[in-house]
Amino acid sequence: MAPKINLYMTPGSCSLASHIALHESGLDFTITDLKAKTGFPPEHLHLNPKGRVPILDLDGELITETHAILTVISALVPSKNLLGSSAIEHARAHEWLAWLSGTLHGNAFACLFRPKRFIGDEKLYDAVRARGREWVKECFEFIEGKLEGGRVHAVGEAFTVVDGFLLVFYRWGNRTQFGMRENYPNYARLVDGVIKRGAVMKTIEIEGIDALND
CATH class of the missing domain: 1.20.1050.10 (Glutathione S-transferase Yfyf (Class Pi); Chain A, domain 2)
Structure with a gap:
């Protein structure tokens, strides 16, 4: 069964890298704009108490930090070699x-x-x-x-x-x-x-x- 994926992001922020990676992966996913350009909305701190985007919801597991998110996206599509081929x-x-x-x-x-x-x-x-x-x-x-x-x-x-x-x-x-x-x-x-x-x-x-x- 394909994973259910949602990316919490803000346009032009560091979450752009995760958004690109998801499109490169070919996986189905949705996005939610947290509009955090001028500060992380307090009402969304339950998603990430660190108060930062991106946040990846992968089958109900909330993953934070760009490095971790890019790693897990790459792991979901190993044939794409998104972290390289060796x-x-x-x-x-x-x-x-x-x-x-x-x-x-x-x-x-x-x-x-x-x-x-x-x-x-x-x-x-x-x-x-x-x-x-x-x-x-x-x-x-x-x-x-x-x-x-x-x-x-x-x-x-x-x-x-x-x-x-x-x-x-x-x-x-x-x-x-x-x-x-x-x-x-x-x-x-x-x-x-x-x-x-x-x-x-x-x-x-x-x-x-x-x-x-x-």
């Missing part, structure tokens, strides 16, 4: 996902978007944001270096959920004026390929967002 590629995919979730998203962009998570004194928010911009830049430079040599995928020679997750941060980079195409051409090459995929185009259309946010 043990080494699986390891590289998890390496990417852990770093993107924990460092680029959870620390660098969090400093930029949500400085109050790091310090209580509002007078220091600008300093935290400034450090966040430096950190994001360092992360983008790291990604740019990993994609040298004409690479069009982060892992192996085919699309994985890592590529969809990288699109999230490229869009955020454009939103925050990092000059993504000019400063990170290798990264731009990867996302140019990602946004041409049918599953990605469908996701972008459903969420009602600009593909690259530029």
Whole structure:
């Protein structure tokens, strides 16, 4: 029996990666927009007491954290190789996902978007944001270096959920004026390929967002 799947998401947020992965999987699923762009709605904290999207309801089991959600989606359709096609590629995919979730998203962009998570004194928010911009830049430079040599995928020679997750941060980079195409051409090459995929185009259309946010 096919699993019953619902993704709780917010357009353009980090949940975009999970939404893309579900379309890539070919599984039947529904979505619920929690409209959490300006803050997680308190009335939905029963879904995730951490107050964040995405949340995946898989046959009544609520799964949180992008890394975990992308992993379980990939496990549901092993023939799609959404985490790569070998043990080494699986390891590289998890390496990417852990770093993107924990460092680029959870620390660098969090400093930029949500400085109050790091310090209580509002007078220091600008300093935290400034450090966040430096950190994001360092992360983008790291990604740019990993994609040298004409690479069009982060892992192996085919699309994985890592590529969809990288699109999230490229869009955020454009939103925050990092000059993504000019400063990170290798990264731009990867996302140019990602946004041409049918599953990605469908996701972008459903969420009602600009593909690259530029």
